[in-house]
Amino acid sequence: DTGVSQDPRHKITKRGQNVTFRCDPISEHNRLYWYRQTLGQGPEFLTYFQNEAQLEKSRLLSDRFSAERPKGSFSTLEIQRTEQGDSAMYLCASSLSRKFGNSPLHFGNGTRLTVT
Amino acid sequence: QQQVKQSPQSLIVQKGGISIINCAYENTAFDYFPWYQQFPGKGPALLIAIRPDVSEKKEGRFTISFNKSAKQFSLHIMDSQPGDSATYFCAARASGNTGKLIFGQGTTLQVKP
Numbered sequence: 001d002t003g004v005s006q007d008p009r010h011k012i013t014k015r016g017q018n019v020t021f022r023c024d025p026i027s028e029h030n031r032l033y034w035y036r037q038t039l040g041q042g043p044e045f046l047t048y049f050q051n052e053a054q055l056e057k058s059r060l061l062s063d064r065f066s067a068e069r070p071k072g073s074f075s076t077l078e079i080q081r082t083e084q085g086d087s088a089m090y091l092c093a094s095s096l097s098r099k100f101g102n103s104p105l106h107f108g109n110g111t112r113l114t115v116t
Numbered sequence: 117q118q119q120v121k122q123s124p125q126s127l128i129v130q131k132g133g134i135s136i137i138n139c140a141y142e143n144t145a146f147d148y149f150p151w152y153q154q155f156p157g158k159g160p161a162l163l164i165a166i167r168p169d170v171s172e173k174k175e176g177r178f179t180i181s182f183n184k185s186a187k188q189f190s191l192h193i194m195d196s197q198p199g200d201s202a203t204y205f206c207a208a209r210a211s212g213n214t215g216k217l218i219f220g221q222g223t224t225l226q227v228k229p
Contacts, residue, residue: 004159031215042122042205042219043160056214091159095215102215104150107159 002026004108006092012114013082020078021111025094032075033105034067035091036060043091043107049075050097082115089113119143120208122220129227135193137223139206142187146208150217151180151191154203163204164191196227 005024013019025032031050035043046065047057051072061067064082069075079086089112093105122139129135139149148167152160166173166180166189173180179192193200203224207217 033216040222042120042207042222043217045216045218048214048216056216093159097213097215102213104162104165105215105217107152107161109157109159 004092004094004106006090006108006111008111009109010112010114012116015082015084015115017082018078018080019082019113020076021090021092021113023075023077023092023094023108025074025092026096026106027073029094029096029103029106030072031095031097031102032069033093033095034075034077035093035107037089037091037110038087046077079113082113084115087113087115119218120206120220122206122223124223125221126224127226129196129225131196131198131227131229133196133227135191135196135200135225135227137191137204137206137225138188139190139220140186140188141208143208143210144187145211146218147211148209149180149182149189150207150209151178152205152207152219154205154222160205193225196225198227198229201225201227 033048034046037043049069064080067077089110091110093107096103150165151163153163154160177194182189206220
């Protein structure tokens with residue numbers, strides 16, 4: 001199965017530490033999205049890339065958050081100086097954007113972050 | 117800003133019954149409405165989707181009904197099975213070319229044997 005892969009699956013960190021998550025999208029997909037999901041809520045959009053370009057960032061993405069997709073393949077999401085409110089599931093999704101439409105978003109199984 | 121409202125928050129249905137989940141949206145610029153299914157510890161998986169020029173779409177036991185004038189759409193699960201027990205999310209995509217989805221709050225479905 002060559003679906004969206006996220007690493008690590010779980011991360012426990014102490015408040016104030018930095019964390020980095022990785023996402024490997026479906027190989028032919030040129031778009032990559034990051035979402036955050038808290039308990040009992042739907043996923044909330046954070047940011048997305050087309051190839052290596054970051055095209056949109058949500059207001060939810062404070063300056064402690066940074067995302068990269070250096071070669072248009074995998075992506076990393078870094079959170080600096082973590083806070084307890086950052087505890088959530090971080091989901092990555094990918095899709096193929098074509099001239100006449102986009103394929104559906106395919107999600108990975110997420111990285112669950114717990115900040116103690 | 118809440119753009120997609122989903123109800124009910126939770127639903128219990130007997131095996132063989134019909135599960136109905138409703139969503140309402142505000143932005144008339146949305147052009148694609150998918151439903152995702154999520155099991156504990158997993159990411160959301162696309163279940164079925166509809167475009168606003170169609171009033172109904174059926175795939176197996178799953179049907180989306182779409183009412184453009186009321187800005188509402190719903191998911192119907194016929195002959196519900198215990199394996200359908202999961203959290204269901206409706207979503208809407210803004211027109212343009214971002215592909216970004218706005219999700220509802222989710223409905224936790226329990227199908228009792």
